[in-house]
Every structure is written in structure tokens, then in C-alpha cells.
Amino acid sequence: MSIVAKKGKVPRIEIECCQPPACCDMRGLLSFLILHLLTKKKMYGAEIADEIALRKAEKPNPGTLYPTLKQLEKKGLIESSREGNAKYYKITPAGKEGILQAREFFVQAYGDIVLDSM
Amino acid sequence: MSIVAKKGKVPRIEIECCQPPACCDMRGLLSFLILHLLTKKKMYGAEIADEIALRKAEKPNPGTLYPTLKQLEKKGLIESSREGNAKYYKITPAGKEGILQAREFFVQAYGDIVLDSM
DNA sequence: AAATAGATATTGTGCATCCAATATCGTATG
DNA sequence: CATACGATATTGGATGCACAATATCTATTT
Numbered sequence: 529m530s531i532v533a534k535k536g537k538v539p540r541i542e543i544e545c546c547q548p549p550a551c552c553d554m555r556g557l558l559s560f561l562i563l564h565l566l567t568k569k570k571m572y573g574a575e576i577a578d579e580i581a582l583r584k585a586e587k588p589n590p591g592t593l594y595p596t597l598k599q600l601e602k603k604g605l606i607e608s609s610r611e612g613n614a615k616y617y618k619i620t621p622a623g624k625e626g627i628l629q630a631r632e633f634f635v636q637a638y639g640d641i642v643l644d645s646m
Numbered sequence: 647m648s649i650v651a652k653k654g655k656v657p658r659i660e661i662e663c664c665q666p667p668a669c670c671d672m673r674g675l676l677s678f679l680i681l682h683l684l685t686k687k688k689m690y691g692a693e694i695a696d697e698i699a700l701r702k703a704e705k706p707n708p709g710t711l712y713p714t715l716k717q718l719e720k721k722g723l724i725e726s727s728r729e730g731n732a733k734y735y736k737i738t739p740a741g742k743e744g745i746l747q748a749r750e751f752f753v754q755a756y757g758d759i760v761l762d763s764m
Numbered sequence: 765a766a767a768t769a770g771a772t773a774t775t776g777t778g779c780a781t782c783c784a785a786t787a788t789c790g791t792a793t794g
Numbered sequence: 795c796a797t798a799c800g801a802t803a804t805t806g807g808a809t810g811c812a813c814a815a816t817a818t819c820t821a822t823t824t
Contacts, residue, residue, distance in 0.1 A: 546747070548751055552677040552681060552718075552744065553674075559670040559780085590802075591784080591804070593803095595781095599780095613791060614802090622669075630667035633665070633667050637672070637702050638760070639764075642752070642753055708771095708772075708774085709775075709814080709815090712773050731771055731819080
């Protein structure tokens with residue numbers, strides 16, 4: 529754990545998180561995770577990338593992230609609005625509906641793995 | 647919930663499980679899930695497919711499943727042995743080591759989603 | 765021996781996700 | 795105005811996971 533203080537930014541505590549395993553590929557579920565994050569609060573792209581890095585130890589590549597956001601918006605699950613430099617993304621009612629079903633499916637498929645590890 | 651009785655087979659209770667959501671793609675983590683299943687008991691291919699169907703409502707296609715099993719074996723994470731018609735897969739010590747790390751990573755990335763939904 | 769059934773396995777195609785590298789856009793600073 | 799910086803965005807290429815369709819292999823049944 530370390531404290532990172534960039535000039536003109538709020539100092540931030542960085543917590544080491546465990547790295548992706550060597551044994552098996554852990555890709556997938558990016559749009560699911562983004563939708564889940566946006567149920568908490570509206571966020572802009574780079575903020576979403578940081579949040580994902582906290583969980584998966586690595587930021588998604590811009591070439592991965594932005595097309596995914598565009599696609600979610602096209603489906604009407606999120607909507608965006610410019611605020612200065614940043615483009616904020618916010619979950620829509622359809623998105624909330626969707627993530628409820630997706631979470632249920634996710635728990636059915638993987639829930640026991642989480643419970644086993646605690 | 648329904649009871650399915652095939653001729654010459656033990657009657658089996660089929661529990662309806664929720665379908666894949668429309669909102670976002672839920673692919674991925676197949677080798678992770680297989681490795682997790684094999685920590686419980688040794689299984690043959692078709693058995694693994696059934697177990698996955700219980701969780702994800704759909705059997706993985708043979709063209710998905712068997713190459714994945716072959717790859718896991720090539721990496722030394724599982725090993726196989728013929729028993730009559732069936733080919734049983736069993737997790738190796740390296741596989742057990744790997745799945746421990748993978749589970750930890752998985753919980754870090756997605757654990758809160760499961761806990762939020764309960 | 766032939767037919768059937770269950771299990772294993774391959775081929776070819778499509779898509780989401782991942783990367784590295786690069787470009788652009790908006791805002792603040794010198 | 796020029797520079798720098800943070801954020802947004804695209805391009806091109808690789809890989810894993812998904813499908814449909816088909817083939818093979820083993821054991822059982824007729």
C-alpha cells in the first residue's frame with residue numbers, strides 16, 4: 529500500500545491488488561462490469577478505466593474500452609454527456625433492468641466460487 | 647422444476663435456471679469454470695458440459711469444450727484417462743495451485759457483485 | 765454382423781475482448 | 795499563441811469463446 533500525490537490532485541492511496549493468474553484466461557464480462565460500476569454513480573471513461581484497474585490490476589486498453597462504451601450507448605443501456613473535457617456515462621432505466629437480470633445469471637453461474645473462497 | 651426419466655437412466659430432477667441476459671455478453675471464463683468444477687471431482691467431457699448447462703442454461707458446444715480441455719491438459723493443469731467410452735479429466739497439483747490464484751483474482755474483480763445480489 | 769446410442773473430437777466462421785501504437789480534442793499554464 | 799496534459803477515440807492484429815455441422819470412437823443392443 530502506498531500514497532501517490534500528483535501535483536494539483538488529491539493524494540490517493542494505492543492498494544496492491546492481486547495480479548491476473550497464469551493458469552487461465554480471465555477475459556470477458558467487460559460490458560457487464562461497466563454496467564455494474566455505473567449503477568453506483570455516473571463516471572467518465574478514464575474514471576471507469578481506473579476503477580477496473582483496481583479490480584483486475586490492469587487498465588483496459590482504450591481500444592477495448594471506448595468501443596464497448598459506444599456499443600452500450602447504442603443499445604440504450606447507458607447515455608453520455610460532455611462536461612468540459614470529460615464525457616460522463618450514466619446508466620439508463622433499460623440498463624438498470626438489464627443489469628438486474630445479468631447479475632442474477634452471473635450469481636447462478638459463478639456465485640459458489642465467491643462463497644467457496646471466503 | 648421437472649423430473650426427467652430416460653429409459654435405463656436414473657431419473658433426474660431438472661431445475662430451471664435463469665437464461666443468459668440480453669443486455670450484455672456473458673462469454674468468457676470457460677477454462678476457469680472447468681478448473682473450478684474439477685476441484686470437486688473428476689468428470690468426463692459430457693458430464694462437464696451438463697454441469698456448465700446447470701449454471702449457464704446452455705451446454706458449451708463441443709467445438710468449444712474439447713479444444714479447451716485439450717489446452718488445459720497441455721498446460722499440465724488437468725490430466726485425462728479413458729474408462730471405457732468416457733474420458734475422465736482430473737485436476738493436477740499444478741491445476742490446484744492455479745485455481746487458488748485464479749479464484750482470488752476473480753473475487754477481487756467480481757466479488758462485490760455476488761454479495762450485492764444476496 | 766449391423767444398428768443404435770453415447771461420448772469424443774474436428775472444421776470453419778463470427779464476435780467480444782484484449783493489446784500496442786497513434787491521433788485528436790478540450791482545458792489550463794507559461 | 796504555444797506548450798503540455800488529461801481525456802477521448804481509432805486502427806490493426808491476436809486470442810478465447812461461441813456456434814452449426816460433421817466425423818469418429820466405444821459399447822451395447824438387436
